[in-house]
Amino acid sequence: MKKTILSAKEVFKSFAHNGKQVHILTGMNVDIYEGDFTVIMGASGSGKSTTLYVLSGMDGATGGSVIYNGEDLTKLSEKKLSVLRYSDFGFVFQQMHLVSNLSLYENIIVPGYLNKKRSASETEKRADELLEKMGISDIRDHLPSQCSGGEQQRCAIARAVINEPKLLFADEPTGALNRKNTSEVLDLLTELNRNGQSILMVTHDLKAACRASRILYIEDGRIIGDLDLAMYDEKDEKSRETQVNAWLTSLEW
Ligand SMILES: Nc1ncnc2c1ncn2[C@@H]1O[C@H](COP(=O)(O)OP(=O)(O)OP(=O)(O)O)[C@@H](O)[C@H]1O
Ligand SMILES: [Mg+2]
Numbered sequence: 001m002k003k004t005i006l007s008a009k010e011v012f013k014s015f016a017h018n019g020k021q022v023h024i025l026t027g028m029n030v031d032i033y034e035g036d037f038t039v040i041m042g043a044s045g046s047g048k049s050t051t052l053y054v055l056s057g058m059d060g061a062t063g064g065s066v067i068y069n070g071e072d073l074t075k076l077s078e079k080k081l082s083v084l085r086y087s088d089f090g091f092v093f094q095q096m097h098l099v100s101n102l103s104l105y106e107n108i109i110v111p112g113y114l115n116k117k118r119s120a121s122e123t124e125k126r127a128d129e130l131l132e133k134m135g136i137s138d139i140r141d142h143l144p145s146q147c148s149g150g151e152q153q154r155c156a157i158a159r160a161v162i163n164e165p166k167l168l169f170a171d172e173p174t175g176a177l178n179r180k181n182t183s184e185v186l187d188l189l190t191e192l193n194r195n196g197q198s199i200l201m202v203t204h205d206l207k208a209a210c211r212a213s214r215i216l217y218i219e220d221g222r223i224i225g226d227l228d229l230a231m232y233d234e235k236d237e238k239s240r241e242t243q244v245n246a247w248l249t250s251l252e253w
Helices: 048-055 078-088 104-114 120-133 149-161 179-194 234-250
Strands: 004-017 020-033 037-042 063-068 089-092 167-171 198-202 214-219 222-228
Touching: 004 048, 020 048, 020 198, 020 214, 020 222, 037 048, 037 179, 048 167, 048 198, 078 089, 089 149, 104 120, 104 149, 120 149, 149 167, 149 179, 179 198, 214 234, 222 234
Parallel strands: 037 198, 037 214, 089 167, 167 198
Antiparallel strands: 004 020, 004 063, 214 222
16 A cells, blocks of 8 residues: 655645736646656646745645645645755756755755754765766766756755755656656666655656656646556567557547
8 A cells, every 4th residue: 555745735836927827737736655656748848847846835826735744735835845855855956056066065055054953974974875876976076067968967866955855856857858867867766666765757758758657648737547567677678669659649649
């Protein structure tokens, strides 16, 4: 029996655009489970990023509730939300948003120091381990501008997981990467998930989606497709792609 980590109940999100309300999420209901690598897919403009922002409390909902740890994120104060975001959640985006005048190591360690649950020396140990795991220890003192996109994204992932988030949110983390860097980043996410990291990732890339244990499909502001997959195994990549592709085709992706 899977444990629910995050639950969206009748979530609505609208934006005012040219004096008119545009309805993006229209009563979305979904449970996200602990330990899952959940992927969100859907057409461009269907509200995938919006879903991620609303579910993580980065943006407010127009209606409904988002339940995390017994609390409704839509009702929390901005102060409580910001604490929750750095203590319990991790974020990775298409653009890495690293601090340009800090080294890779400093980019990773700074949010670690903000976490009062761990001593400075424990944080430093974890940062060293993450640099190693992400394959960027040799370039730890480089500035982001001196690194490839893939190296920067691996640093951004290390930064996102330094505080051992309960849930890692990722919005098209491979969207700006070439094929080689994409598979390296996907391998890292897969490994994190194998070690128990819950992940909620938006992608429009079939290969990235195939890493999921579950794929959700958004249309008209709701989840209209929900596919459970076996744990990712490289050996089955081709048949997995065929399965996911057929499912997406049936949804007219
Ligand atoms: N702050 C905003 N103000 C007005 N409209 C917005 C705002 N943010 C998003 N939208 C609109 O909401 C819709 C959904 O946007 P969203 O970014 O969630 O789509 P998406 O599924 O992530 O698309 P893509 O695959 O292109 O990234 C779009 O039509 C977008 O223009
Ligand atoms: Mg988007």
